Amino acid sequence: MVEQSWGQDLCESGMARPYAPPVWLAMKQVLLVNGKEYTVYVDPATPLLFVLADELHLNGPRFGCGMAQCGACTVMMGTQVIRSCAKPVGSVGNAAITTLEGLGTPESPHPIQQAFLDEGAMQCGYCLSGVILTAKALLDARPDASDAEIRDALGGVLCRCFAHARMLRAIQRYRDARHPS
């Protein structure tokens, strides 16, 4: 006889699993997302991703793995990129959150988004929050980052369509346009 649990720790035969204590602490929280304030009532342990997707109805950050392994849920917190699937909303405080939607619009894309358009740098596009925001955060901090540094920064990001070549070209195009060498 075995019992089922979720996540990494698949049950071992015969081992009982203690119940988690009741956790439902819906608390008021004010979030600053893409320049706007939102008040939500959620369990502070809820991953930020679910609040952004299900409460704020944002489409940019998306669930990929729930374990901070792939980058599909990436958002910016201040000037840093974080994995919103592994970030309890209660720990966000009043930090400014920026999602892919917060950079530009289809009518008026941010220059890095425009660079991706110019290079046709996507296939299914599910990974773009991780790719674009990670590159932007790096180049905000280090405008003259080398190609190798850009690749290093993207080491935690997956694109399963393998549009890598075009994405790197788009990032280089954006870098070179704002920081001519």
Place this chain on the structure above:
Amino acid sequence: MISRREFLHGAGALIVSFRSAGHGLLQETHGRAGTHASSMDPDQLDSWIAVHADGTVTACTGKCDLGQGIFTAQTQLVAEELCVSLAAVKLVQCDTAVTPDQGSTAGSQSTPTNFNVQDLALAAATAREALLSMAAEHFGENASRLSAKDGAVTAPDGRRVAYAELIGSKKFNLPVDQHARRRSRNEWTVLGKAVPGLDHPALVTGTFEFVQNVRVQGMLHGRVVRPPEMGAKLIAVDEGSVRDIAGLAKVVVREDFVGVIAETQFAAIQAARQLVCRWSPGPLLPPQETFFEHLQQLPSRDELLVDSGDVSTSLAKADRVLRARYTWPYQMHGSLGSSCAVADVRADQATVWSPTQSVYPTRSCIAMLLNRPPESVRVIFVRGSGCYGLNGADAVSFDAAVLSQGVGRPVRLQYTRQDEMMWENFGNACVIEHRAGLGQDGSIVAWDRENWVANRGSRPGYDRPGNVISGMLLGYEPESQEPAPAKPPTRKLRNGSNTVPEYFAGCAGGACNGSGSVQSERVLTHSVASPFYTGPLRSPLRIQNTFANECFMDELAAAIHADPVEYRLRHLRNERLRGVVMAAAKAAQWESSAGRGAATGSEATGRGFACVAYEGDNGYAALVADVVVHRITGVVRPVKFTIAVDCGPISNPDGLRNQVEGGLLQGTSRALVEEVTWDAKRVTSVDWEGYTSLRLDYEVPAIETVFVVPDNVKATGAGETSITVTPAALGNAIFNATGARLRQAPFTPARVLAALEAGQEARSA
């Protein structure tokens, strides 16, 4: 209730309008609906095209965009054939209440189906001709003297009438004309252009609506609770174990299927994690270390694709006989986003927003699972994360429908990473054995090929929900494959899985449909039972077979010290395949580089060649791969790919280039690092630590793509050409660099080092 007509008029805000409109199903004419009812008759023009009073056009297609760019290309196709601007066309994809049944979007068939002589292209051409006839009547002119452009018809004297004036919002009431004139390639103004992806602006700005972003009023969140191991059966569920979870709506148990539904995703995840289920243990899995030997011992269902009857005799007489055995592991679709669907199952009708490649088959299977007629189920395609074949899309749609039925409210279900990776239909594991005889001049005089393919389930089709995990847990068996001996081949060869090497004459059923010249030939396939679910994964079996065929061809050339390109051409008859072989060799300056690779210090460089006639006649590709092999670490690094592709007339050169480039790198990932792993009980590669994929820090090789477009050929599939030749070209390049032959994919550093060592021992022996 909304009619299809109203739907077409209001096209644009598709999903939203339907959700708020009460999910109306509608019945129009019943066409050739024999086996599976569709209210859209594909023989009727109105099933495909509607021209509106504002001059816009709605076109309906049963082939959907999975990230491969077919939305843009099909929009170009309609604009081209109908002579309207690209912006005027609204394309509606894959919705069982709106679009005709075109089966699955799979197998590189969308372009052949919709761009050649049938369906969408023909409908658009029929509509153009019909509008020209109407204009002829309007002007009192002969239709042949009129021209159509930008949504209007112009007479020789300059009079002009817009389509909207001629037809605006009325039905055509015409059959699709099988002889409607297609616009020729030299007339194209929209097709053949590198139109940027129409979905790109929404994608880069995060506003694109994936199925993961579908939100329905009153929607709850579900999670499934899968068995802990293969073959485990449910004994009991302790619902009390989740009683303390606030927001829990329901625990759904049916046969071996278990799922939880809650007000929020977070509560659903906690409930799924906390729910105590008792399962009986499943059988032990065959050990991974000896799995391929195990496969070859299993009872099998056999098929002979070609058998000239003289292979044994020819091999006995040959000057030299070479043998080799190749293996390919289970691999994953490993979609970046775990699969998701939203279902709203009500008493009288059900609506499912699904990322499936097959809306009509999925509708039929869901109807079976819900025990209601297919007409009361509507499946609407909404794009998911790139799928590359049968990922969890169909399974999650079944699960979502069952959960929604169980709770009586709309349910959004997204798998966890582990649900996805542990239970998806993996790409088939294979063993391929070759025996080839060479004559005195080194040419191939006989070739015997045998392979073993591990199969369990596949696409569910219209009535096999048990072909994916959800159906099995709900009590449906996967399609059976009773062991059976092979019968002599009587049919003409259709090389749909590229089982037959390109160099075979392929003679069967009174025709020789192979691409090559080897007359003494036998190809025997054994399908055996897989412990895991399997299904089509980008270039299904084609990549496995081409890896083995093209590497073995390289072995034959090497055995007689022949140039691999010259040796291939010596045995190839098919002109289109020869065309790409020569084009790739020329672009890569193959001749000047022929011979053994070079070594400096610990690094060895080499180049390898591979080619394919995809599915026999559905796209042609030849690839030169330049690699560096690190002799100490065993790391293989491709530095340049030079590829020639012939897929006939190209709808969108940039879209095609994107597919070719992505395929090369996906092929590299699969050749070098991707492999499903398991222990005695379960799959262990259930996240991105356990299942390796090349990440965005990978140093991408330079890529040079050459398109070969012969005159007077039809468009073929293209999206699976480059990936198919990549593993073989890499394997051959490693051999060229080091003399080590890799016959087991992926070419991990450990396997490369082992092959290097074996090569050294062989040389010193």
